[in-house]
Structure formats: C-alpha cells, structure tokens
Amino acid sequence: MEIARRPRVTFVQAWPRSIAHMGAVQSTRASAGPLMPDRPTGKSPHEPTAFADFRDGVVATLPAMAAATPFAFLLGALATDKGLSTLETGLMSALVFAGSAQFIVLDTWQSPAPWLLVGLVTFVVNFRHVFMSASVLRHMGSFSPGARCAALLFLADENWAFAEARAARGRLTVAYYAGLSGFFYLNWVVSTVAGAYVGRLIRDPRAWGFDFAFIAIFIGLIVGFRSRPGFVVTVTASAGTATLVHLIQPGPLSIALGAAAGVLAAAIAAGPAGARR
Amino acid sequence: MSADTLAAIAAMSLATIATRFAGLIVPAGFARRGRLEAAFEAMPVAVLAAIIAPTVLATGWPETAAALITLIVAWRSPLIAVVVAGVASAAALRALAPML
Incomplete structure (x- = not known):
C-alpha cells in the first residue's frame, strides 16, 4: 500500500520522460562527431557482420535496461496492489510495452476496468510514437516490410532513440535494431512479473536517482545531435x-x-x- | 483473469500499436528536401527534449542542477559516464536538498 501511495506522482512524473535508451555506447559517442551520412551509403568494405551489429545493439541498451528494471519491479507491485493477477500483469507488459502509459493507467485503475477510457488515455500518452515511427522509418530502408512492422511493434523511447543515434552516424540494420529491442523487451516483461512478487522491496527508485538514468541517456543523445x-x-x-x-x-x-x-x-x-x- | 481487465489490456495494446504504426502512412520518399526535410531531421532532438524538459526545468533545483552537470559531462564523455554522472548527481543533490 505504501508503495502505491507514496511515489504516486513520482512514477507518473518520472516515467514518461524516462523511457528511452541509447544505442551502443560507442555509437552514441561517435554520433557526437560529424553527423553526416544520414542515408545509407551502401556497403563499405568493412561492413560489420549481423552478429556484431546485434551485439552492439545489446551493449548499447544495457544501461537503459538496468535503469528500467527497478521501475518494472515497481510497476508489477503496483499492478498487484490494484488487483491484477500475475498473468494479467505480464500480459499487459507483453502486449503494451510502454512504461509511461502502464503507470498512468494502473495509477488510476478501477475495477471493473473501463476499457474505452483506458484505451483513450493510452493513445494520448503514447501519441509521441507517431513522431517517432515517422522519423525512424526513414532509416529503415534496408528492412523488409515484415521486419519494418515487427520493428514498429517494439518501438519504445529507448530503442528508438538509440536507433536514431545509430542512423545519424551510419546505417541502421535489422540486426542492430533487434539487439536494441529483444532483451530490453524481455527484461521489461520478466521484471514486471518479478515485481508482482518482490516489488514491495523497492521503495522509491527516484531516491536513488534511477529515473535520472533515462534523463542522462536522453541528454547524452541530444548532445550527440548537436551539429x-x-x-x-x-x-x-x-x-x-x-x-x-x-x-x-x-x-x-x-x-x-x-x-x-x-x-x-x-x-x-x-x-x-x-x-x- | 477477468474479462474487463483483458478488454482494458487489449484496448491499451491496440491504442499503442496504432501510434507505433502511424508512421507507415507517411509515403516513402516524402520529405526529402526543403522545410519538410528539416522538420523530419529535427524530430529526434525535438521529441527527446520535450520528454525531459518538464523534469529538468520544472521539478526543482536538484533536477535542474543535476541536468546541467549531466550536460557538461555529455559534451566530452561516453554515454556510460554520462549516465553515472546523471544518476550520482541527482541522488546526491536530492539527498542534499532537504538539508538546505
């Protein structure tokens, strides 16, 4: 109960601005340089392998994953407090995968849940995805139509921001995007479910500055676009x-x-x- | 598993997918030049700045100061150092704030 009460304003405020990640540490760094090739420029002699791209994507997203985990725990605890079963909690994370919307909806959860209102609130909270998808699609020229749709299903602030940073300095590949998104998604779903059991141990991630990890990631990415x-x-x-x-x-x-x-x-x-x- | 809860989760899922797929209605090759291109080029920075601005500018001085420290570190350092600086300065300044 105390968890649900205390940080109430807190998650809602911390979260929406929190969820983004960055691309690989190295790639973000590099994007601080000349940002030129915005468009794919064809194969270079040193074309990285798909596995290397995938691995770079995973590495890039590690700090965001670490920062998202305490919030996922908290979300699981909140969902349990609001009367959702563990299965329902996991299903919500798996099918929605949008932390800010999930926090806001669960914070005002009523039973029985008014589906229309909940859907509308989610749409408004997630409206930024409209800009994000329009923008990132310009860098998905090498994706097949199916891969493009699959990629959009997993579009969240963090993997999107890293994908943009990657595209700003070179080519965004399916493998890199998959590296950014796969473990991040799994971590989110698994951690919310875990939070349904152990989330009560986490008090307020803000007190430890965890919410600021997202702010810092975003600041770093913004600075990378400075030229x-x-x-x-x-x-x-x-x-x-x-x-x-x-x-x-x-x-x-x-x-x-x-x-x-x-x-x-x-x-x-x-x-x-x-x-x- | 209650039917109401499932319906609410389905509505959330569909609403989110709709926003994620919205970019598909922009025709390929659109906005390759002029002001429109500049608008698309600006999108990452515009969205990211809008996400963080209320926390950074309208929460309290510890957040603003921590963001400033983070910004300075971000100018020269790799992202992981930026994250460490951000988290550490936010935690420290927030702990300090009530004592002042």
Whole structure:
C-alpha cells in the first residue's frame, strides 16, 4: 500500500520522460562527431557482420535496461496492489510495452476496468510514437516490410532513440535494431512479473536517482545531435513549449506539443531551401 | 483473469500499436528536401527534449542542477559516464536538498 501511495506522482512524473535508451555506447559517442551520412551509403568494405551489429545493439541498451528494471519491479507491485493477477500483469507488459502509459493507467485503475477510457488515455500518452515511427522509418530502408512492422511493434523511447543515434552516424540494420529491442523487451516483461512478487522491496527508485538514468541517456543523445542544423532552435522551442504546457497542464500533452513546436521551429528556421549542410 | 481487465489490456495494446504504426502512412520518399526535410531531421532532438524538459526545468533545483552537470559531462564523455554522472548527481543533490 505504501508503495502505491507514496511515489504516486513520482512514477507518473518520472516515467514518461524516462523511457528511452541509447544505442551502443560507442555509437552514441561517435554520433557526437560529424553527423553526416544520414542515408545509407551502401556497403563499405568493412561492413560489420549481423552478429556484431546485434551485439552492439545489446551493449548499447544495457544501461537503459538496468535503469528500467527497478521501475518494472515497481510497476508489477503496483499492478498487484490494484488487483491484477500475475498473468494479467505480464500480459499487459507483453502486449503494451510502454512504461509511461502502464503507470498512468494502473495509477488510476478501477475495477471493473473501463476499457474505452483506458484505451483513450493510452493513445494520448503514447501519441509521441507517431513522431517517432515517422522519423525512424526513414532509416529503415534496408528492412523488409515484415521486419519494418515487427520493428514498429517494439518501438519504445529507448530503442528508438538509440536507433536514431545509430542512423545519424551510419546505417541502421535489422540486426542492430533487434539487439536494441529483444532483451530490453524481455527484461521489461520478466521484471514486471518479478515485481508482482518482490516489488514491495523497492521503495522509491527516484531516491536513488534511477529515473535520472533515462534523463542522462536522453541528454547524452541530444548532445550527440548537436551539429545538426537548427539544433539550438529545435531544443529551445521544444523544451520551452513542453515546460510551459507542463506548468499549465501536467501530463502527456507536454511531450506532443513540445515535439511539434521543436519540429515546426526547425522547419521555419531552415527556410524554403531546407537545411542541407 | 477477468474479462474487463483483458478488454482494458487489449484496448491499451491496440491504442499503442496504432501510434507505433502511424508512421507507415507517411509515403516513402516524402520529405526529402526543403522545410519538410528539416522538420523530419529535427524530430529526434525535438521529441527527446520535450520528454525531459518538464523534469529538468520544472521539478526543482536538484533536477535542474543535476541536468546541467549531466550536460557538461555529455559534451566530452561516453554515454556510460554520462549516465553515472546523471544518476550520482541527482541522488546526491536530492539527498542534499532537504538539508538546505
């Protein structure tokens, strides 16, 4: 009970901004350099093998996985407190796989659950995926249509952000994306189920700064994009708008409106000819 | 397993999949130049900045200060160091805040 009460505002606030990860540590680093080849440039003589790409993806996502685990435990405990069975808890994580939406819905869970309202809330909270999928699809030219759909099913803040960072410095491959997503997904599902049993041991991940792991990952990734044209304009418009909206109406709207403002500002700043460097 | 709970989980799942598939309606080759291209290029930064901004700018001074430290570290260091710096500074400053 205490767990469900105390961090109440906390998860909702910590989570949505928390879930993203980054690509491999090395790739993110590299993306801080010239960001040029945004488009696949064909095979290089040193084309990495699929296994190497997969492994890079897994390594990239490790810090995000470590940071997500305490939140997954907490989510499992919250679901149990709200009366969900372990099977239902696992099913929700497996089929939804979106931490912020799961926290918000479970925080206001009623029994019997109003499915229409729950669906609408989830749609609003996850609306940022619309931008994310439109953007990442531009880098999935080498994916088959089936692989593209499968990849989108597993799209979350973290693997998306790492995929973008990877694409900014080279080629995004199916293997790399699979490395980013596979274990991250399994870890999320398994850890929420485990949380249904042991989640009560975790008090408040915020006190240990775990939520800040996601913030730090995102800051690192944003900085990696710093040589893009319109970078400062985009960050200023997006962060300013999101903060303003958050102060007026805390909730997922701040992400959608902030992102829209950032994108719009970049388009205006670019001029009709675009921003090709 | 209650039917209401299952229906709610199914609704959540479908709503989420709809947002994840939304990008598919953008035609391939769209936004290859001009302002539209600039808009798409800006998307990662715009979305990430919007996700973190309320926590960083409107939660409290420990979060803002920790983000600033993280930003400085991020300018030069690999991501793993950035994460360590972020978590450590947030935990330390939050612990410190009530004492001031």
